[in-house]
Amino acid sequence: MSDxxxxxxxxxxxxxxxxxxxxxxDRGPVRWARAHLFGSVPQVLLTLxxxxxxFAVIPPLVQFFLIDAVWEGTDRKACLPADxxxxxxxxxxxxxxxxxxxxxxxxxxxxxxxxxxxxxxxxVLLLPLLIQKVPYKRLNAIxxxxxxPVVAFVLLTGGNFGLKRFLLGYLGFDGLFxxxxxVAGLSVAFWADFxxxxxxxxxxxxxxARFVAGPGAGLGAARNTLSALGIxxxVLLAADIDVGLQPxxxxxxxxxxxxxxxxxxxITASLPFGILLALGRRSHLPLVKICSILFIEFWRxxxxxxxxxxxxxxxxxxxxxxxxxxGLLRAVVGVALFASAYMAEVVRGGLQxxxxxxxxxxxxxxxPGSLKMRLVVxxxxxxxxxxxxxxxxxxxxxxxxxxLIVSIFDLLGAxxxxxxxxNWATPTTLFTGFGFAGIVYFVFCFGxxxxxxxxxxxxxxxxxx
Amino acid sequence: xSIDPVIAQAEAGAPKLAVEMVGVNKWYGQFHVLRDVNLTxxxxxxxxxxxxxxSGKSTLIRCINRLEEHQKGRIVxxxxxxxxxxxxxxxxxxxxxxxxxxFNLFPHLxxxxxxxxxxxxxRKMPKKEAEEVAMHFxxxxxxxxxxxxxxxxxxxGQQQRVAIARALCMRPRIMLFDEPxxxxxxxxVKEVLDTMVELAQDGMTMLCVTHEMGFARQVANRVIFMDAxxxxxxxxxxxxxxxxxxxxTKLFLSQILH
Ligand SMILES: Nc1ncnc2c1ncn2[C@@H]1O[C@H](COP(=O)(O)OP(=O)(O)OP(=O)(O)O)[C@@H](O)[C@H]1O
Ligand SMILES: [Mg+2]
Numbered sequence: 001m002s003d004x005x006x007x008x009x010x011x012x013x014x015x016x017x018x019x020x021x022x023x024x025x026d027r028g029p030v031r032w033a034r035a036h037l038f039g040s041v042p043q044v045l046l047t048l049x050x051x052x053x054x055f056a057v058i059p060p061l062v063q064f065f066l067i068d069a070v071w072e073g074t075d076r077k078a079c080l081p082a083d084x085x086x087x088x089x090x091x092x093x094x095x096x097x098x099x100x101x102x103x104x105x106x107x108x109x110x111x112x113x114x115x116x117x118x119x120x121x122x123x124v125l126l127l128p129l130l131i132q133k134v135p136y137k138r139l140n141a142i143x144x145x146x147x148x149p150v151v152a153f154v155l156l157t158g159g160n161f162g163l164k165r166f167l168l169g170y171l172g173f174d175g176l177f178x179x180x181x182x183v184a185g186l187s188v189a190f191w192a193d194f195x196x197x198x199x200x201x202x203x204x205x206x207x208x209a210r211f212v213a214g215p216g217a218g219l220g221a222a223r224n225t226l227s228a229l230g231i232x233x234x235v236l237l238a239a240d241i242d243v244g245l246q247p248x249x250x251x252x253x254x255x256x257x258x259x260x261x262x263x264x265x266x267i268t269a270s271l272p273f274g275i276l277l278a279l280g281r282r283s284h285l286p287l288v289k290i291c292s293i294l295f296i297e298f299w300r301x302x303x304x305x306x307x308x309x310x311x312x313x314x315x316x317x318x319x320x321x322x323x324x325x326x327g328l329l330r331a332v333v334g335v336a337l338f339a340s341a342y343m344a345e346v347v348r349g350g351l352q353x354x355x356x357x358x359x360x361x362x363x364x365x366x367x368p369g370s371l372k373m374r375l376v377v378x379x380x381x382x383x384x385x386x387x388x389x390x391x392x393x394x395x396x397x398x399x400x401x402x403x404l405i406v407s408i409f410d411l412l413g414a415x416x417x418x419x420x421x422x423n424w425a426t427p428t429t430l431f432t433g434f435g436f437a438g439i440v441y442f443v444f445c446f447g448x449x450x451x452x453x454x455x456x457x458x459x460x461x462x463x464x465x
Numbered sequence: 466x467s468i469d470p471v472i473a474q475a476e477a478g479a480p481k482l483a484v485e486m487v488g489v490n491k492w493y494g495q496f497h498v499l500r501d502v503n504l505t506x507x508x509x510x511x512x513x514x515x516x517x518x519x520s521g522k523s524t525l526i527r528c529i530n531r532l533e534e535h536q537k538g539r540i541v542x543x544x545x546x547x548x549x550x551x552x553x554x555x556x557x558x559x560x561x562x563x564x565x566x567x568f569n570l571f572p573h574l575x576x577x578x579x580x581x582x583x584x585x586x587x588r589k590m591p592k593k594e595a596e597e598v599a600m601h602f603x604x605x606x607x608x609x610x611x612x613x614x615x616x617x618x619x620x621x622g623q624q625q626r627v628a629i630a631r632a633l634c635m636r637p638r639i640m641l642f643d644e645p646x647x648x649x650x651x652x653x654v655k656e657v658l659d660t661m662v663e664l665a666q667d668g669m670t671m672l673c674v675t676h677e678m679g680f681a682r683q684v685a686n687r688v689i690f691m692d693a694x695x696x697x698x699x700x701x702x703x704x705x706x707x708x709x710x711x712x713x714t715k716l717f718l719s720q721i722l723h
Binding site: 357358360361362363364365366367368371375376379380383459 | 530532551555556558559561562563565567569570571572573582583586587631632635
């Protein structure tokens with residue numbers, strides 16, 4: 001009996017099929033267009049609508065910003081159609097004329113090099129951190145997140161804060177220290193206060209740890225407290241020392257400088273705070289949990305404008321008289337806390353997506369709670385929510401424009417101030433200005449977006465192929 | 466006595482009793498999962514635990530490394546009694562390795578990193594040494610060449626063997642297995658069982674929840690049958706399979722052995 005005579009329900013394969021290449025998919029522009037643009041009636045309509053939209057939007061924009069635009073000139077006359085003799089689009093000389101104001105605000109002209117150094121240093125430290133192939137990531141991160149903020153702070157403000165009292169001083173023990181005495185421009189009273197306060201704090205922490213966690217914990221707690229205070233001391237010393245720079249009040253800062261200061265601080269602070277809050281919200285300790293929930297819900301429930309208003313106009317009323325906090329600092333802190341609350345919820349979403357098995361796998365290996373979170377759970381959770389995190393970053397970047405409400409002149413604020421210059425009052429100044437600001441914001445936000453997409457792709461590649 | 470030098474080294478100086486459970490009770494809310502469980506496991510013993518679904522097998526062995534908390538009774542593991550003391554729990558977990566039904570490898574780390582993570586962070590082993598130990602055990606489970614891949618790129622059987630290697634890298638004195646082969650395709654079951662048999666031959670103290678009766682016959686010193694949260698019957702494998710005493714054991718064996 002041959003194979004053919006077997007019943008059609010019985011089959012024995014006689015050849016092993018070799019792997020064949022996949023079929024050549026429909027290539028060629030016509031077939032591609034048929035498949036992707038004109039496959040069905042709704043698709044045809046959508047395609048036509050899309051084409052119409054492109055033709056309706058792009059040419060006028062190009063016409064306005066490029067073809068009809070004026071590129072050179074020294075005042076409004078260059079941009080008045082009557083004087084030029086043809087319709088005028090964007091008035092770019094206006095931007096050139098105001099570019100300093102837009103980048104530095106009212107930062108004194110002679111001191112602008114300091115802002116430039118901060119910009120350049122930031123770029124030099126940030127770029128290698130973002131590019132995966134560059135080595136020394138650890139050192140780079142310490143420099144960018146640890147050293148750079150202090151350097152930038154001292155450069156921008158001028159340092160030499162003339163600190164007068166630390167904790168004990170504010171608690172009313174002024175008399176203990178020699179007021180007024182200085183060594184190398186540093187107040188003896190402050191630094192004596194700092195040393196004594198630190199010692200007391202370390203002792204207190206050690207006692208508390210002994211009381212809570214047993215006698216073994218005291219030394220560790222004291223050491224941790226001292227190292228934290230040591231870092232604080234180094235930062236304060238950097239801010240206190242007279243480096244010979246002229247002080248520049250933050251009232252004079254403006255434009256892109258302020259936008260970047262607020263956005264970068266908010267972004268770098270909101271992620272770690274958000275993670276801590278998210279962990280706190282999932283904590284088993286009731287007090288930690290309740291505090292986290294209250295914090296998150298409070299900041300999410302209040303509009304940013306209210307926060308800024310409160311920080312600027314109400315907070316001073318509550319603070320003791322001798323304590324004044326810089327206006328920009330208040331806005332920065334407000335923005336950072338506000339962003340942290342949002343970030344916390346994004347991170348919590350990621351934490352919830354991590355299966356129980358991952359926790360158990362880590363626990364079964366003997367990883368204590370903190371390491372379990374840091375090494376196993378958080379890396380996976382954060383990777384999952386990169387789109388949400390970057391979404392928050394972008395939102396935060398654009399929300400910085402709200403500081404205008406409390407008379408801080410960010411890029412948009414500086415732009416609006418520039419509009420009032422009668423030398424540049426032309427029919428298209430406003431459009432040019434807003435167009436330019438839009439481009440600047442777009443470049444930053446689009447950059448973040450693209451980087452996050454590349455990052456996601458890289459992390460994904462690591463996992464699946 | 467151990468054949469594998471690394472395992473033998475871990476064993477030296479360990480207390481004679483590996484696990485001691487006395488009157489252990491556990492409840493999930495109102496539900497009484499473990500009912501007065503008494504069990505001692507000696508060093509080097511290999512126990513197989515079987516029983517119908519929901520009988521509390523997983524709960525029992527998860528109590529041994531405190532992935533579940535018991536509410537009554539005493540559990541002493543490797544000479545350390547399990548209490549609320551977090552330090553002791555971590556100590557016990559360091560000495561007790563565990564393999565799960567779904568492997569629970571860390572998908573964001575390579576195979577090698579999965580294996581070196583705990584030795585480096587918990588045992589404070591230098592990276593180089595941890596990698597050497599990891600490669601030793603990856604060779605033992607026969608997947609050294611996959612060391613730089615990610616778990617998602619491996620087959621189920623390979624992943625489970627990595628999970629075994631990962632646990633062994635901590636040089637545990639006791640290994641727990643919770644149905645290590647029941648999420649695997651049949652053709653991968655054998656490679657994992659072979660690894661476990663080899664581990665048993667090295668003298669590792671093992672507690673396995675499994676329904677692989679061939680494995681039980683081959684390596685177990687004792688087989689335990691659980692039902693409704695209690696130990697119903699316990700015997701050495703030959704007697705257990707050929708001559709079960711309790712009605713429920715007979716019924717269960719007739720169902721799984723056909
Ligand atoms: N976290 C929990 N909360 C409430 N009940 C639970 C929980 N975990 C398990 N149970 C219940 O406890 C009982 C025992 O569960 P356990 O997982 O130990 O069974 P098992 O013998 O391992 O079963 P299987 O063979 O299906 O894995 C089951 O009835 C289960 O529904
Ligand atoms: Mg189970």
